[in-house]
Amino acid sequence: MIEYKKPYFLDHSFKYIEDAIGCSNGSGDGIYTERCETWIKNKLGVKHLKMTTSCTHALELALQVIELNKGDEVILPSYTYPSTANAVLLAGGQVVFSEVESKHLTLDPTKLESKITSNTKAIIVVHYGGICCKMDEIMSLAKKHHLVVIEDGAQSFLSQYKGRYAGTLGDFACLSFHGTKDVVAGEAGALLFHDDKYITNVNIFRQKGTNQASYKTGLVDFYEWKSKGSSYAPSDFLMAILLGQLELSQEIIECNQKIFENYEKHFKNNDYIGLQNYSRKSEFGLHNGHLFYLIFWQVEQASAFIKYMADENIQVLTHFVPLYESEMGRTLMGDTQPFEFEKNMGRRLVRLPVHPLLDENQQKQVLFVADSFLRRLI
Ligand SMILES: Cc1ncc(COP(=O)(O)O)c(C=O)c1O
The missing domain is CATH 3.40.640.10 (Type I PLP-dependent aspartate aminotransferase-like (Major domain))
Known part of the structure; x- marks a missing residue:
């Protein structure tokens, strides 16, 4: 896995x-x-x-x-x-x-x-x-x-x-x-x-x-x-x-940054029409490479992607449900219109593996499997 x-x-x-x-x-x-x-x-x-x-x-x-x-x-x-x-x-x-x-x-x-x-x-x-x-x-x-x-x-x-x-x-x-x-x-x-x-x-x-x-x-x-x-x-x-972790922290973030850069390069070079967006590096300086996400246009495509990756033993995860869409958010905000761009973001955004123990071959495997799914989206 x-x-x-x-x-x-x-x-x-x-x-x-x-x-x-x-x-x-x-x-x-x-x-x-x-x-x-x-x-x-x-x-x-x-x-x-x-x-x-x-x-x-x-x-x-x-x-x-x-x-x-x-x-x-x-x-x-x-x-x-x-x-x-x-x-x-x-x-x-x-x-x-x-x-x-x-x-x-x-x-x-x-x-x-x-x-x-x-x-x-x-x-x-x-x-x-x-x-x-x-x-x-x-x-x-x-x-x-x-x-x-x-x-x-x-x-x-x-x-x-x-x-x-x-x-x-x-x-x-x-x-x-x-x-x-x-x-x-x-x-x-x-x-x-x-x-x-x-x-x-x-x-x-x-x-x-x-x-x-x-x-x-x-x-x-x-x-x-x-x-x-x-x-x-x-x-x-x-x-x-x-x-002990702080002593390793520079090493940790440098590995993550490298993984992030590889992902970004791949998605820049491949214009997948099923994706609305993906993580981009900061224009304000080095960042820690904490996560790399893909945003699908449709919830169903994101769900199918998660399943496809899981079947290939690759763990990918969604992220935050925008708070105004959550049960508590709706209680607080009542009928307030949600922000259009963030709609369903919690189920359209999928994060790819990023950690220092992810080696080059594993990252290639993640991209290979992701690519074979994304190429088939129309
Ligand atoms: C943006 C943000 N704020 C706060 C927290 C809560 O952090 P902790 O688990 O250390 O309480 C998280 C956890 O992931 C987070 O992503």
């Missing part, structure tokens, strides 16, 4: 796991958490970073600390994972969807301004597939309207935008090290931010509403309940796994 994703040499982390088990009880904010935080901070060049239990929780943390009031609106793409929208709802805000552009399925800045009202407080951008949104345009709109920008960088670890890393472009950023990503710890994430004014509230909310962080650094003699909060610090055992 040619798998869609596969973690890369988790055994590289054995030495750290063994050490973490030997010297700690695995609770949060131990030495491996600190080593991961330092590693990512130095690599990306970001001022503040806290590891979290997931990207979902990093998003929740960001939305909590910007302190939404009832009626505050947050703009985000409909083409995203439910966590992006849930974070807004859990913080008491209202979700406002905005269109993605057809080239990269990232937020379309030309459609954004019409969604901004006097209630808008923030924009969440999603760097879909590791391709960064048009951040210059989005940041200048945000500046004009005094909005906070949060990067949902679940898929964009080590992607770049005009020489800067994704995660350093907005006011906050959220990363994922979930097992389905490229650099993994099973379940983990990180919250990144620049402004010192958020430090205290991030620490308190992340540590169960207490000032445990100040206690740990010796600033206070005891810690206590300070405000509402939750438990978003990951186990240090998981951070031991992550540290």
Whole structure:
């Protein structure tokens, strides 16, 4: 079976796991958490970073600390994972969807301004597939309207935008090290931010509403309940796994980039009429090659393709159901017209295998089988 994703040499982390088990009880904010935080901070060049239990929780943390009031609106793409929208709802805000552009399925800045009202407080951008949104345009709109920008960088670890890393472009950023990503710890994430004014509230909310962080650094003699909060610090055992992965991360994304380039070259050279679109590389700098998708014109063709590939032992996957099309989206939005371009995207878009263990012959096999299906589409 040619798998869609596969973690890369988790055994590289054995030495750290063994050490973490030997010297700690695995609770949060131990030495491996600190080593991961330092590693990512130095690599990306970001001022503040806290590891979290997931990207979902990093998003929740960001939305909590910007302190939404009832009626505050947050703009985000409909083409995203439910966590992006849930974070807004859990913080008491209202979700406002905005269109993605057809080239990269990232937020379309030309459609954004019409969604901004006097209630808008923030924009969440999603760097879909590791391709960064048009951040210059989005940041200048945000500046004009005094909005906070949060990067949902679940898929964009080590992607770049005009020489800067994704995660350093907005006011906050959220990363994922979930097992389905490229650099993994099973379940983990990180919250990144620049402004010192958020430090205290991030620490308190992340540590169960207490000032445990100040206690740990010796600033206070005891810690206590300070405000509402939750438990978003990951186990240090998981951070031991992550540290090993971080050390391999450059190698991982370079392999993925190569696979992405091969796919892109193939689809550029073959004009398949059954396809509406396919992944294109970023025009803003190197991206991490997290995924490569094909978009079929018709749902039935995409479904037949998935079955055809499965029969040849190749795993390919669909992706997000646009949130406005989901049951929850329809409950929230009522009769609002969905965005035409995104219609049925969740069932028309199919992702091809991308991971560093996919060798040249396997990738050739994926393209050979895909080609034999696509050639027959009229
Ligand atoms: C855009 C986006 N945001 C958030 C998440 C949630 O990430 P996690 O599983 O780390 O909570 C995902 C997961 O795939 C995602 O794709």
